[in-house]
Amino acid sequence: MLPVSVADPAAGLPTWEEALFTATSAVCVTGLIVVDTPVYWSGFGEAVIAVLIQIGGLGIMTAASLLAILMARRLGLRSRLVASASVRAVGIGDVRSVVLGVAKMSIAIEGLVALILVTRFLVTYEMNGPAAVWKGVFTAISAFNNAGFALDSDSLMGYATDPWVLIPVACAVIIGGLGFPVLFELRKHIRVPEQWSMHTKLVILGSVALLVLGTITLTALEWDNPDTLGAHEVGGKLLLGFFSAVMTRTAGFNAIDTGAMSTQALFTQDLLMFIGGGPAGTAGGVKVTTFLVLFFIIVTELRGETAVNIFGRRLSRAVHREAITVALLAVAVVVLGTWILLIATSFSLDQILFEVVSAFGTVGLSTGITADLPTGAHLLLVAIMFVGRLGPITIGSALALRTRKLMFELPKERPIVG
Amino acid sequence: MLPVSVADPAAGLPTWEEALFTATSAVCVTGLIVVDTPVYWSGFGEAVIAVLIQIGGLGIMTAASLLAILMARRLGLRSRLVASASVRAVGIGDVRSVVLGVAKMSIAIEGLVALILVTRFLVTYEMNGPAAVWKGVFTAISAFNNAGFALDSDSLMGYATDPWVLIPVACAVIIGGLGFPVLFELRKHIRVPEQWSMHTKLVILGSVALLVLGTITLTALEWDNPDTLGAHEVGGKLLLGFFSAVMTRTAGFNAIDTGAMSTQALFTQDLLMFIGGGPAGTAGGVKVTTFLVLFFIIVTELRGETAVNIFGRRLSRAVHREAITVALLAVAVVVLGTWILLIATSFSLDQILFEVVSAFGTVGLSTGITADLPTGAHLLLVAIMFVGRLGPITIGSALALRTRKLMFELPKERPIVG
Ligand SMILES: [K+]
Numbered sequence: 001m002l003p004v005s006v007a008d009p010a011a012g013l014p015t016w017e018e019a020l021f022t023a024t025s026a027v028c029v030t031g032l033i034v035v036d037t038p039v040y041w042s043g044f045g046e047a048v049i050a051v052l053i054q055i056g057g058l059g060i061m062t063a064a065s066l067l068a069i070l071m072a073r074r075l076g077l078r079s080r081l082v083a084s085a086s087v088r089a090v091g092i093g094d095v096r097s098v099v100l101g102v103a104k105m106s107i108a109i110e111g112l113v114a115l116i117l118v119t120r121f122l123v124t125y126e127m128n129g130p131a132a133v134w135k136g137v138f139t140a141i142s143a144f145n146n147a148g149f150a151l152d153s154d155s156l157m158g159y160a161t162d163p164w165v166l167i168p169v170a171c172a173v174i175i176g177g178l179g180f181p182v183l184f185e186l187r188k189h190i191r192v193p194e195q196w197s198m199h200t201k202l203v204i205l206g207s208v209a210l211l212v213l214g215t216i217t218l219t220a221l222e223w224d225n226p227d228t229l230g231a232h233e234v235g236g237k238l239l240l241g242f243f244s245a246v247m248t249r250t251a252g253f254n255a256i257d258t259g260a261m262s263t264q265a266l267f268t269q270d271l272l273m274f275i276g277g278g279p280a281g282t283a284g285g286v287k288v289t290t291f292l293v294l295f296f297i298i299v300t301e302l303r304g305e306t307a308v309n310i311f312g313r314r315l316s317r318a319v320h321r322e323a324i325t326v327a328l329l330a331v332a333v334v335v336l337g338t339w340i341l342l343i344a345t346s347f348s349l350d351q352i353l354f355e356v357v358s359a360f361g362t363v364g365l366s367t368g369i370t371a372d373l374p375t376g377a378h379l380l381l382v383a384i385m386f387v388g389r390l391g392p393i394t395i396g397s398a399l400a401l402r403t404r405k406l407m408f409e410l411p412k413e414r415p416i417v418g
Numbered sequence: 419m420l421p422v423s424v425a426d427p428a429a430g431l432p433t434w435e436e437a438l439f440t441a442t443s444a445v446c447v448t449g450l451i452v453v454d455t456p457v458y459w460s461g462f463g464e465a466v467i468a469v470l471i472q473i474g475g476l477g478i479m480t481a482a483s484l485l486a487i488l489m490a491r492r493l494g495l496r497s498r499l500v501a502s503a504s505v506r507a508v509g510i511g512d513v514r515s516v517v518l519g520v521a522k523m524s525i526a527i528e529g530l531v532a533l534i535l536v537t538r539f540l541v542t543y544e545m546n547g548p549a550a551v552w553k554g555v556f557t558a559i560s561a562f563n564n565a566g567f568a569l570d571s572d573s574l575m576g577y578a579t580d581p582w583v584l585i586p587v588a589c590a591v592i593i594g595g596l597g598f599p600v601l602f603e604l605r606k607h608i609r610v611p612e613q614w615s616m617h618t619k620l621v622i623l624g625s626v627a628l629l630v631l632g633t634i635t636l637t638a639l640e641w642d643n644p645d646t647l648g649a650h651e652v653g654g655k656l657l658l659g660f661f662s663a664v665m666t667r668t669a670g671f672n673a674i675d676t677g678a679m680s681t682q683a684l685f686t687q688d689l690l691m692f693i694g695g696g697p698a699g700t701a702g703g704v705k706v707t708t709f710l711v712l713f714f715i716i717v718t719e720l721r722g723e724t725a726v727n728i729f730g731r732r733l734s735r736a737v738h739r740e741a742i743t744v745a746l747l748a749v750a751v752v753v754l755g756t757w758i759l760l761i762a763t764s765f766s767l768d769q770i771l772f773e774v775v776s777a778f779g780t781v782g783l784s785t786g787i788t789a790d791l792p793t794g795a796h797l798l799l800v801a802i803m804f805v806g807r808l809g810p811i812t813i814g815s816a817l818a819l820r821t822r823k824l825m826f827e828l829p830k831e832r833p834i835v836g
């Protein structure tokens with residue numbers, strides 16, 4: 001990042017650690033911060049962050065969507081993203097149509113959300129024109145791309161009672177988190193759910209279930225907490241509970257003080273953040289589909305059935321292996337990361353686990369310890385953000401695309417398990 | 419439990435909750451307690467506990483070994499536990515030979531350990547004859563069966579500097595935790611490791627690796643903690659670190675104060691307790707073999723290879739499914755149990771997670787909160803102990819023994835994962 005990106009040049013340039021952490025957090029659309037965005041960075045610095053977020057968000061959506069097309073073709077299945085599914089490679093035409101589709105959809109949704117926010121900032125908060133526009137645009141970009149960077153030091157806590165700010169932001173987050181393949185299919189067949197693919201049904205079913213469960217649990221757990229929901233009326237409690245549930249998947253804005261939430265609410269959010277949103281979108285985590293696929297595999301195993309059938313379709317056996325590998329590796333990364341940070345710092349398990357899951361799921365929520373961690377811990381979080389952002393999609397696609405060669409087989413043995 | 423089992427009848431009979439919790443803890447060889455064993459129970463009550471432990475230990479070893487034989491036969495593999503592998507059912511002869519083998523081995527090892535302990539109690543601690551014999555026998559039974567019940571209120575903390583007590587107990591725990599199939603094979607081929615089955619190699623490799631890693635980590639983490647290892651000399655620190663590492667898999671005695679250990683050491687022990695010991699023995703947890711099988715599956719997936727080869731043998735594909743189902747269900751039980759207990763009580767995540775993993779792994783270590791939990795939490799822990807004790811083996815065998823019928827197949831679809 002350039003020197004001009006700092007708000008107060010007299011205070012010195014950003015260190016390489018601050019610059020690396022912030023840039024990684026922006027490109028990975030995580031939103032964890034070591035320096036306070038509005039105070040530390042200049043307008044130019046903020047613009048750089050917004051551009052990095054947009055590049056990161058577009059990049060991940062485009063790349064993941066193209067990989068999904070490629071997978072569908074390789075496996076000889078009907079591609080739902082583009083019309084011509086006859087070729088087995090991804091051509092320049094596909095790239096063009098996906099990039100255009102993703103860009104158009106991003107701009108349309110970000111524009112709409114920015115319009116509502118700018119109007120609200122101008123009318124109700126009487127901000128001056130350029131400030132309102134910049135804040136509305138930045139927040140809309142940050143929300144749709146699930147980045148969670150905010151232009152206030154206290155994130156969105158200043159708007160905790162304003163549904164006209166919280167609800168547009170929540171909608172942008174949810175839509176961005178569904179993923180491009182789902183949005184593309186919904187645009188075509190929104191009125192005919194029978195036409196939806198298993199993928200779209202899984203993402204929508206999972207997202208709705210997690211949002212409802214998350215809202216109920218978080219609202220109930222924080223109902224009387226004087227530092228979070230306690231001060232609000234019933235409507236406000238529900239709005240903020242819903243907003244908190246949405247933000248764990250995996251946007252990372254907060255309208256109530258995360259650090260003041262109870263252990264129970266933090267752990268609940270750990271689970272939601274770990275699962276995350278839909279694939280090929282801007283959300284992080286192991287993804288809703290991975291979670292539901294594992295759920296259906298286990299139900300099938302316990303029932304003693306042989307094929308995993310969901311919504312009247314059989315789940316491809318290759319997907320079992322992908323989901324299991326992604327989930328096990330994710331658990332390994334989170335457990336190892338937590339273990340190392342616990343040993344290297346003096347924060348509690350609550351705080352460390354939350355921080356690691358937040359980095360892995362590229363969520364960006366924090367109990368407030370990020371800035372106080374030592375350099376080594378920051379580097380580890382940078383690594384976890386990258387792994388969390390790129391790991392699941394890379395492993396999922398690599399497993400799906402690979403041709404397996406069977407050279408010879410060794411004699412078989414079966415150890416006892418369990 | 420009978421009225422005479424209480425040490426002080428004037429104080430009233432045990433409540434159903436105390437009796438149920440203690441009996442479950444004994445039969446499942448867990449060792450979590452809600453009342454102080456030496457103070458609350460009479461000599462008769464202690465004898466009942468010892469008998470329940472022995473029944474639980476023998477039962478689980480016999481049942482698991484018979485299931486292993488049955489599995490080996492069904493799958494047409496050479497059975498390593500009994501000579502005649504030609505019949506496909508488990509006959510009365512097998513049951514006889516397994517029960518006798520398990521009983522003989524249990525008595526031999528328990529006798530040897532009891533002998534060392536009784537001698538030590540008589541000679542060094544100048545206890546009177548019957549007290550020394552009862553304490554030595556009880557401790558040996560409790561150790562070999564990985565039960566962790568102790569006849570001192572502070573478990574083995576009174577013997578924290580005495581290797582003549584700690585090392586025999588640790589050996590009994592390790593041997594009991596290897597599992598009967600491994601012991602049976604070692605007895606036959608101890609000098610020719612080339613002859614060992616994949617199962618035996620996995621258990622021994624995993625146990626040694628976890629013991630070494632556990633000893634190093636726990637010793638290092640608690641080195642300067644004045645309430646645990648800080649007061650001891652280097653030799654004592656190493657002895658107690660080793661003892662603590664052994665006890666997490668999954669015996670549950672403690673010679674240092676678990677409640678005073680650091681967050682880091684508690685989390686390290688959570689991991690060790692979750693993995694546990696070898697199958698068809700007295701240890702709990704998901705089992706060393708399950709853990710290593712998953713490890714090798716992931717390594718194979720990441721390398722892009724098609725068959726999981728371990729020690730020059732191919733891992734049976736059916737085992738993949740068993741290991742994955744056992745591990746995922748175990749994670750689900752621990753996460754759900756932790757979530758519910760967190761919400762229902764006011765203890766920290768550290769303490770609750772440790773308690774739940776300890777119950778699931780039938781370990782019996784505790785940060786000291788067991789007795790203070792409400793009735794509902796005790797019932798949940800009872801359920802988790804049963805699930806932890808019987809779940810992995812039941813699910814593993816059920817999956818292995820089931821014949822799958824393929825009636826018809828639905829059209830295939832593949833959602834995006836990761
Ligand atoms: K985020």
Ligand SMILES: [K+]
Nearest residue numbers: 448564669781
């Ligand atoms: K135990």
